[in-house]
Amino acid sequence: MTNFEIPQEIEDYLGVLDKFIEAEIKPIEQRDDNIRFFDHRREDARTNWEDQGLPTEEWEALLVEMRKTADAAGHYRYALPEEFGGQNGTNLGMARIREHLAEKGLGLHNDLQNENSIVGNLVQPLMLRDFGTDQQKRDYIPEMLAGRMGWCFGLTEKDHGSDATWMDTTAVRETRDGVDGWLINGNKMWTTGLHKASHVMTFARHSGKVGDAKGIG
The missing domain is CATH 2.40.110.10 (Butyryl-CoA Dehydrogenase, subunit A, domain 2)
Incomplete structure (x- = not known):
């Protein structure tokens, strides 16, 4: 019989994430009317209708700022191994974190529509680690994690x-x-x-x- 009880250390980490959101992410969300990307105006705010419906530069820049802020705080790479600057997060931990962030509602901290979150779902570095060539690992993984690729x-x-x-x-x-x-x-x-x-x-x-x-x- 499988035990699906969530370890206390994961539940404790949810509290850490909540404090981080209130202290660092919410102020960015409220700054310069950035809340327009999450309220009833979000479709127009996020979409450049004059350029094939691609994301607006302002929207993409905001997401980059969120990821950099979360990465600097040590949360963005949670699921990655320590060798990549992560916390060796488990699949169970990721599932619980994603559930918790989604329950908080739409916001800069988490947006399931486009897979943006303060805790990244970073499968590509792991796939390269396990299946990539030595050159791919050397040339791609650091660039991906730094946000340059x-x-x-x-x-x-x-x-x-x-x-x-x-x-x-x-x-x-x-x-x-x-x-x-x-x-x-x-x-x-x-x-x-x-x-x-x-x-x-x-x-x-x-x-x-x-x-x-x-x-x-």
Whole structure:
């Protein structure tokens, strides 16, 4: 039988996060009418309707300030190992923290619509650590964590939405000019952040058959 009791140290950390939000995040949220990004005006405040509906520069700058503030306080990298400046946070800890921050309502501290939070859901550094080449780890991870390199998430497709098991995009091993790599064919859409990202973490089927949960990388 699984014990789902939340460890006290996680519950205590929620209190630390609450104090941080009140002391450092709420003042930023209230400054210069930044609350317009979270009240009834948020769609217009966040959206540049004259440029393909992309996020406004002011909105993106505010999110950058939030992440830097949370990172400086030691919260943003909570789920990462200590080698990356994190707290070795567990999956259970992340689940409880995300639940708690969502319960507080929409605000600069947490926005599930676009995955922005004072406690980052930072899967890319861990994927690079576990599956990347030595060069990728050396060149990418520090830049990502410093906020100098932006990655986005290539999952959704026009015929299958976000149902990854039925995706059309495929990856086949290929050697070109003596260099081993992958030939990727397919389509992606609604790739949030693509307008500024330098890299796309693209999901593709490399083995298995359509509908299988395995064989996707």
